[in-house]
Amino acid sequence: MQGFDVDVVVVGAGFAGLNAAARIVAAGRSVCVVEARDRVGGRTKPGTLSGHVVDLGGQWVGPDHRRLIALAARHRIPLEPQFEAGGKLIDYRGRVRRYEGLIPALPLLALLETDRVMKRIERMAAAIAVSAPWAAAGAADLDRITVAGWLDRNLRTKGAKAMMDIAVRAVFSAEPSEISMLFLLTYLRASGGLEPLISVRGGAQQDRVKGGLHPLSERLADEVGRGRLRLSSPVSGIEQDGDGVTVHVSGGEALRGRRAILAVPLALLSRIGAQPAWPALKTGLAQRSPMGSVIKCHVAYETPFWRARGLSGEAVSDAAPFSPVFDGTPEGARHGVLSGFLEGDAARTFTGKPPAERRQAVIATLTRLFGPEAGQPIDYVDNDWLEEEWSGGCYAGLMAPATMTSYGPALRTPAGRVHFAGTETALEATGYVEGALESGERAATEALRALS
């Protein structure tokens, strides 16, 4: 038996790992956080645009994100509302139209059907328990088909299909053909439904953190204590024995703890050799948890010219690659910013391409949506999450059909003395920073209980 360096070794310094570590420190136990990157924050990341900090990753805060709101409040960092005054734009079947409210202007039948299917999906999601979606009534049937297959079966109008495709891409950074219907419903349920997820006011895009969301991970790291963090330390293996866990860091160093918390996306689990091997169902789940595909882009203009024309900056397209778009102007800035995403197939088309090519495609979409003024940007920045080695994609891990029913029960199950965190394992706001915080809390509770 060897001695212990700490009570708990946490792998991963995103919001999940940091929150777990902060909880463990607060409980009077010792902790060390090991992180592959040279920075904290995981899937949040700061960038610079026209001299201001922008979020290249996670950005928005919803009114239900109570842990995230409390973290900002604790550090006296104010939230600012997402700008949403004015009309929205939709590029649909070759024409750009203006609309108000949640659902775009569509032919009447398409409008009625969109409304009906959204209500139906809300009802279906409400019947799912996030803690055990595989036990829901009809779970097997819902997990046999893709969202695309379900929509094909249940929608008649092209308009409603286009709307649902747009919504799914925006929420999951994936095509409707990539994910299981049961997974979609479970994910929606964890955030209170579809409407909150695609809404600004009252929804997941309601607020931003002044100065960017990323710096909150720095504050959380301060709470943990900088001396307890080891950056630039990829973990190569985890060994367990009767007493504890040895976490091997690339380069040869090893840390020994009584317990470990793994707070990395499941898609990266196989990078970490395990002795004894990870349980087969955990490995199978990791093989079946691909990350979403997204490139986040910000474009700066001399002024937020769309506001002067009564537009909110919010826009979606059924064909152009850059969708959805939001007003990303920092409060108090003189310049204007449009922020948005290349998602699913669009992200896969543009990953690995030169940034100039991406920029051109993004500006072309904005020009199509907002007119020639959008063709005169003063700055541009983007981040290709598909190329981030230590995320493997964003926003979150996805589940294709059959994964949730066959492997879901392995999601939060510890492997011996190793506990699992990460937004994918969250019961609330899965896929969001709030979910990451919640999962860290839960994993810390598990580890602390085991220590006592």
Added chain:
Amino acid sequence: MQGFDVDVVVVGAGFAGLNAAARIVAAGRSVCVVEARDRVGGRTKPGTLSGHVVDLGGQWVGPDHRRLIALAARHRIPLEPQFEAGGKLIDYRGRVRRYEGLIPALPLLALLETDRVMKRIERMAAAIAVSAPWAAAGAADLDRITVAGWLDRNLRTKGAKAMMDIAVRAVFSAEPSEISMLFLLTYLRASGGLEPLISVRGGAQQDRVKGGLHPLSERLADEVGRGRLRLSSPVSGIEQDGDGVTVHVSGGEALRGRRAILAVPLALLSRIGAQPAWPALKTGLAQRSPMGSVIKCHVAYETPFWRARGLSGEAVSDAAPFSPVFDGTPEGARHGVLSGFLEGDAARTFTGKPPAERRQAVIATLTRLFGPEAGQPIDYVDNDWLEEEWSGGCYAGLMAPATMTSYGPALRTPAGRVHFAGTETALEATGYVEGALESGERAATEALRALS
């Protein structure tokens, strides 16, 4: 610039890697094969049952498997026919029935529909080019849905649904809900259709290798040259520069080659750190290539008692976990063997369980199918491929919807100086040992061309 240890470093000593290495040696170039396991053979593996060698992994040889047949002939190892004389059994809706031919005895409507849907699937598969299935007519639609979703839409009778479920499980070691319809068609196309894949005579189960298929990998390793093999050497990273490739082996050693061939399942790609990082579409594909789920089991009896009753030993079930079953009796043996599989959900139910529990479930199925004599085995052996760290499952990597159209073009694309082999990348007999051999040939050709 450093010197080179060899022209080509091959990672993985399954049939794909060994065949690539043999080709490179035959071309007068130098090679080194690095293998994580302490043995060659990959997804083939020898076991012992009643004093005879049995295949715990890949086992059968079809008449189209010309490379595999040539390899056996080269080493004067005879093939023996899979025993198939007599009636077959189907356990369907609670009753065990006997039948002859390819399609079991079913109610007339179910029989007609099974015949019709199989012919339809054969026609659909025939329209696919294996080299670029994503370019086939209707590819996007076929890749939007699972096989389960397609069957639900296109079948009315319970009997035909049960038959297709049984066939899909047997061919893919997966549930129909796990895989994309386009993937299924492509896989069938690479082996000439569905009927050859589920047939004994004239199909993929026609022959076995006397003494087991696994030893052929030993002969192939002899062809490569034992001095060129490094067993028990997991690869931790691959670095590329302007001149060549450095393959880092766990423990610190490194091998330098002008080119490398990676002949491991894509599901294991993320275990191998890369500098520069793997291209994003390769990583995305690797995240979306889960391995099938299968536990292979052999049961020995005093005699092949089913033969005396005019049964071939072939049996399937729509409910019991152990299906399909074949006569696995070695030619010339006095005892009898029934060999079969726990596949898909059944494999996931029994992985991690004590072998005695698996044995009990297997014997119970056999007793249900073949009567009380099946309850008196004299020996039992199984292999849980879900727990094999260096395979991650079997028989092969699978694709859920949207994977083939979004990531398929990355399948065989080299990453700089690294080429990709493995049965998943094969254009012929994908998923089989024959496909592994073909993929090794193709990767060797690529590497040799680049060297010349």
